[in-house]
Amino acid sequence: MKALKLTVLWVDAKHSLIRRGHMRGITPMRAGLALLPLAMLGGCINIAAPDEPIVIELNINIRQEVIYRLAEDAAETIDDNADIF
Amino acid sequence: MTSLKNMIFAGSAGLLLAASFAAPAMAQRSAAYTEARANGSVGEKMDGYLGIVVAETPQLRQLVNNINIKRRAVYAEQAQENNATLEEYALTVGCQQILRTKPGEKYQAPDGSWQTRTSAPPIRDPRCPA
Numbered sequence: 001m002k003a004l005k006l007t008v009l010w011v012d013a014k015h016s017l018i019r020r021g022h023m024r025g026i027t028p029m030r031a032g033l034a035l036l037p038l039a040m041l042g043g044c045i046n047i048a049a050p051d052e053p054i055v056i057e058l059n060i061n062i063r064q065e066v067i068y069r070l071a072e073d074a075a076e077t078i079d080d081n082a083d084i085f
Numbered sequence: 086m087t088s089l090k091n092m093i094f095a096g097s098a099g100l101l102l103a104a105s106f107a108a109p110a111m112a113q114r115s116a117a118y119t120e121a122r123a124n125g126s127v128g129e130k131m132d133g134y135l136g137i138v139v140a141e142t143p144q145l146r147q148l149v150n151n152i153n154i155k156r157r158a159v160y161a162e163q164a165q166e167n168n169a170t171l172e173e174y175a176l177t178v179g180c181q182q183i184l185r186t187k188p189g190e191k192y193q194a195p196d197g198s199w200q201t202r203t204s205a206p207p208i209r210d211p212r213c214p215a
Contacts, residue, residue, distance in 0.1 A: 067176060067213065071177060071181070077178065083112040
């Protein structure tokens, strides 16, 4: 939050300098380029990490078509391993 | 000429030997496993593995673990061969294993409960092929 405030102040200062004509030879283009990193800084979004751990739940969704595709091979596997099935 | 004959003989003998070694893979269920299935102490789960239906004993646990470890190895190999996940392959086998249960044997219904197979078709996951 502090960083964000600081950046805004800096931009304001530059703007005011250009407006007053103290920085001759600085074309608007150059000024724009110079301001770019500042603008990028100003655009930063700070996201605070949540207190709780992030849990990603992988919902294992087995589709019927997969079961149909594997059916023939599965039947052979059962027959070929009669001792464990 | 005799050496050629000998080579052919040795070759066919080798094939016979290989066939006799491959035979154990076709072995039948052990007596303990057959008994456990018949008396309903173990049953077929939906996920393609064997489960204990009754109060657990170390003997039953060992029997079931031993079979499930072997099943898992087979699933892993076959799943890879068929570009499927282990779980997908295991579930497919589970569908068929439940369908293949004999009357009196136990199987797991989609709600998780243990059911005794009757002559009627078993209650299975709706994704199971007919």
